[in-house]
Amino acid sequence: MSNEFMGGNAVYLAIAVFIILCIFLGVRIVPQSEKHVVERFGRLRSVLGPGLNFVVPFLDRIAHKVSVLERQLPTAQQDAITTDNVLVKVETSVFYRITEPEKTVYRIRDVDAAIATTVAGIVRSEIGKMELDHLQSNRAEVATNIREQVRLLVDDWGIEVTRAEILDVNLDDATRTAMLQQLNAERARRAQVTEAEGKKRAVELNADAELYSAEQAAKARRVLADAEAYATGVIAEAIKQNGIEAAQYQVALKQVEALTAVGQGAGKQTIIVPAQALDAFGDAFKMLKGRG
DSSP: OHHHHHHHHHHHHHHHHHHHHHHHHHEEEEOTTEEEEEEETTEEEEEEOSEEEEOOTTTEEEEEEEEOSOEEOOOEEEEEEOTTOOEEEEEEEEEEEESOHHHHHHHOSOHHHHHHHHHHHHHHHHHTTSOHHHHHHOHHHHHHHHHHHHHHHHGGGTEEEEEEEEEEEEEOHHHHHHHHHHHHHHHHHHHHHHHHHHHHHHHHHHHHHHHHHHHHHHHHHHHHHHHHHHHHHHHHHHHHHHTHHHHHHHHHHHHHHHHHHHHTSSSOOOOOOOHHHHHHHHHHHHHHHHHO
């Protein structure tokens, strides 16, 4: 009886151990950054996503553990020739991640090498369609075109290209020297243009100043002419009304003004005045006294 009891317990114990073992082997916990590829009898069975998963023990096995984190290819340089026959070395950087590992693991053995080869071919093809100046001034556009073409080619591999960048465009020494000479020549030309424009502006300003001075002088002459015309009119009217005395009075004034100007000159002056002039001054002073 005891043997039968022990034998029955052993069976139950074996069943319990088997169940525990199945649970242990059937439960799979996948990290957030990975996906697991499951095979059954050597064929693709399923892909386990992050979290708690179950597989059939002894039939299913985890064949591949694939990271879905973004990866960066090693920085690479590709030689390419532009349409204007300039040899350049293009330094590129590519970022990607695996989105469908069931495609990647069964189609590509070395993912990095496959993508690097694809990028190199596309870079040479794209740069061969443009001139050097266009390449240097439109790097972002070229990088976008490269990324789109690479994305289309690697999509069948279950890979997503997230970024593609052109880090640098290097030239050979001869081309670099020629471009430097061209740049210096352009700078010299711009300096000459700036200097010429400065001289032109100076001439224009000087001409404007001379024109303004001439206009002001003309206005001054016009004012003097108007004043003289007015004075002449007044004198004529006075002569008309007072006769010869008015004319003599005006002549006396002019003579007095002339002597005053001579007397105010620098140094000492000796003035010889004719007798007739003295008589005229006397008459003028009498007239001035009489008018006073």
